[in-house]
Amino acid sequence: xxxxxFTRIIRREIPADIVYEDDLCLAFKDINPQxxxxxxxxxxxxxxxxxxIQEDQRELAGHLLWAAGQIARDLGIDEEGYRTxxxxxxxxxxxxxxxxxxxxxxxxxxxxxxxxxxxxx
Ligand code: AMP
Numbered sequence: 084x085x086x087x088x089f090t091r092i093i094r095r096e097i098p099a100d101i102v103y104e105d106d107l108c109l110a111f112k113d114i115n116p117q118x119x120x121x122x123x124x125x126x127x128x129x130x131x132x133x134x135x136i137q138e139d140q141r142e143l144a145g146h147l148l149w150a151a152g153q154i155a156r157d158l159g160i161d162e163e164g165y166r167t168x169x170x171x172x173x174x175x176x177x178x179x180x181x182x183x184x185x186x187x188x189x190x191x192x193x194x195x196x197x198x199x200x201x202x203x204x
Pocket of ligand 1: 088099111112113114115116123169170176177178179180
């Protein structure tokens with residue numbers, strides 16, 4: 084897998100506002116926040132998309148959710164609540180191909196309207 088922006092953040096080659104780090108993941112503020120709290124939690128191992136998570140990386144993928152809970156508690160937004168999102172490929176709106184869990188909170192979050200006439204599934 085070729086380098087992405089996020090690999091370069093892990094290597095400290097480009098700056099980021101890092102709020103959490105452990106041996107498996109890094110969390111930093113999203114440069115274009117969609118909520119008062121908007122962090123990206125990324126594995127230090129580059130994985131392009133959810134589709135590319137291997138069987139032996141299941142624990143790593145789960146670790147991102149565990150870290151989200153720890154960070155939310157540290158920020159004091161755990162009780163009010165927050166949202167985690169991981170986009171995949173074009174329809175999911177993924178733009179950086181190194182998986183990342185968005186952690187959004189700090190206000191009540193809406194849900195985008197589903198306006199298609201022919202709803203399937
Ligand atoms: P996604 O659309 O799910 O792939 O999310 C990529 C996210 O990365 C977007 O929310 C961007 O705002 C964010 N982003 C892009 N470049 C940076 C950067 N240098 N530092 C922090 N966040 C970034």
